[in-house]
Amino acid sequence: MKKILMVQLLVLLSACAVEPWVQPYERANLADPIMSFSRDPISSSYRKHVYEAREGARGGEGSQGGGCGCN
Amino acid sequence: MSFSVSAAVLPEDRADILSHSYQGGGIDITGPSILVRKGDDKTFSVYANHYVDNISSASIDVQVLGASRYSEERVEQSVGMDILHGKTIMSLGMTNSDENDYEASSYNFGISTDMFGDLTTITMGYAKGKDDIFRTQYVGGVRTRESGFHEEAIRQSYSIGLSQILSKNFVLSANFETITDEGYLNNPYRQYRFVSGSGDQYRTEVYPATRTSRAASIKMNYFLPYRAAIHYKQRVFADDWGIEANDSEVGYTHPFGEYLILELRYRLYSQTHADFYSDLHAEQSTQVLDFRARDKELSTFNSTTLGASISYEFAKNGWWIFDKASANIAYDYIKFEYEDFRDARVSLNDDTLVGNEPLYEFTANVMQLYISLWY
Numbered sequence A: 001m002k003k004i005l006m007v008q009l010l011v012l013l014s015a016c017a018v019e020p021w022v023q024p025y026e027r028a029n030l031a032d033p034i035m036s037f038s039r040d041p042i043s044s045s046y047r048k049h050v051y052e053a054r055e056g057a058r059g060g061e062g063s064q065g066g067g068c069g070c071n
Numbered sequence B: 001m002s003f004s005v006s007a008a009v010l011p012e013d014r015a016d017i018l019s020h021s022y023q024g025g026g027i028d029i030t031g032p033s034i035l036v037r038k039g040d041d042k043t044f045s046v047y048a049n050h051y052v053d054n055i056s057s058a059s060i061d062v063q064v065l066g067a068s069r070y071s072e073e074r075v076e077q078s079v080g081m082d083i084l085h086g087k088t089i090m091s092l093g094m095t096n097s098d099e100n101d102y103e104a105s106s107y108n109f110g111i112s113t114d115m116f117g118d119l120t121t122i123t124m125g126y127a128k129g130k131d132d133i134f135r136t137q138y139v140g141g142v143r144t145r146e147s148g149f150h151e152e153a154i155r156q157s158y159s160i161g162l163s164q165i166l167s168k169n170f171v172l173s174a175n176f177e178t179i180t181d182e183g184y185l186n187n188p189y190r191q192y193r194f195v196s197g198s199g200d201q202y203r204t205e206v207y208p209a210t211r212t213s214r215a216a217s218i219k220m221n222y223f224l225p226y227r228a229a230i231h232y233k234q235r236v237f238a239d240d241w242g243i244e245a246n247d248s249e250v251g252y253t254h255p256f257g258e259y260l261i262l263e264l265r266y267r268l269y270s271q272t273h274a275d276f277y278s279d280l281h282a283e284q285s286t287q288v289l290d291f292r293a294r295d296k297e298l299s300t301f302n303s304t305t306l307g308a309s310i311s312y313e314f315a316k317n318g319w320w321i322f323d324k325a326s327a328n329i330a331y332d333y334i335k336f337e338y339e340d341f342r343d344a345r346v347s348l349n350d351d352t353l354v355g356n357e358p359l360y361e362f363t364a365n366v367m368q369l370y371i372s373l374w375y
Helices: A002-015 A041-052 B060-064 B345-349
Strands: B014-024 B027-039 B044-057 B070-085 B088-099 B102-115 B120-139 B142-167 B170-183 B191-196 B199-204 B210-223 B229-239 B244-256 B260-271 B301-314 B324-342 B359-374
Touching: A041 B014, A041 B027, A041 B324, A041 B359, B060 B345, B102 B142, B120 B170
Parallel strands: none
Antiparallel strands: B014 B027, B014 B359, B027 B044, B044 B070, B070 B088, B088 B102, B102 B120, B120 B142, B142 B170, B170 B210, B191 B199, B210 B229, B229 B244, B244 B260, B260 B301, B301 B324, B324 B359
């Protein structure tokens, strides 16, 4: 019984190993700095600060946490 | 936490030295920002940021209340660390911000992990901050903190994100964040106005002591058949003060030859006003829960941004201790157009009826000059 359970568990776990549809050697374009969501963090965090100090909306953009001290 | 093709790679070792300038609406803000990051490539990376705002302000809010131009400095310092273990990066950081009437400190914790053949990255974050709010007045020509005025606010943020490689040219990121604030949330200098006879009067604003907001965004980057990229971002926002906002941004990045990269961007933002916002309230607040605000940041308005950046990459084969370097200039032109915030300076200076002043609008010029060094 234990062996059957182990086999079932292994089958379940192997289902989690998804075959990537973009292989590592196909990611040259994605690795190009022009494809970065934040090519220069110092610049994008400043621009975000400019908006947050003047707009009611805030957050939700997936950047670093922490206070902005902009109040 | 910025996304990379495989998030289980620590950020690059680099130093950035930036000079920023904001001019708009009677406010000039300039200052430096220095960000340095260094790690061992395999297990950890630490960073430190020193940021300064030198502010000189005679904004419409200052003018309406008859105050004169003031100057102040805000210094913000951050340190943090990223630790890589297998396909997981844990991040810790602290930020401290100081100005003569406001002190804010916060810490943040984040975790990101790769899965499904490194095509998917999940991130989670938490941040907590405490603000100490003071009020200053001029004593003998020097801005001095008022004794007896000290308020506090606690802020917490919870975030979750997903980055997904969809094809060898297409990557997507989705993020959600909820932020809660508790404490003294208004600006102690701002005042609301209300109808008084045939004119108006001003009183200190009355705000709720709590605020909870939710924001979700989706970002997409697409690599074009030639070496260039299109970027798109859409965000929706809502809070329990009644503000609902939307912003969308589209960008285009185009390298010219080996050394130059041009980026163009266009952003639209719009929001509705808070429930307790009015340009001209009908009557004065008489109790603590009778909220009143006249902050243009809580009004109904939209803003439009047109921006461009140029990067010149040099020393690409290395120079001294550096692997490469870039010199950058970025400019953004922003126009703010308010739909229910009036230019109350007009009725102060002529016989325009209170409440009939023209709607306020202003433009801002935002400039960044910076050098980046990789090592």
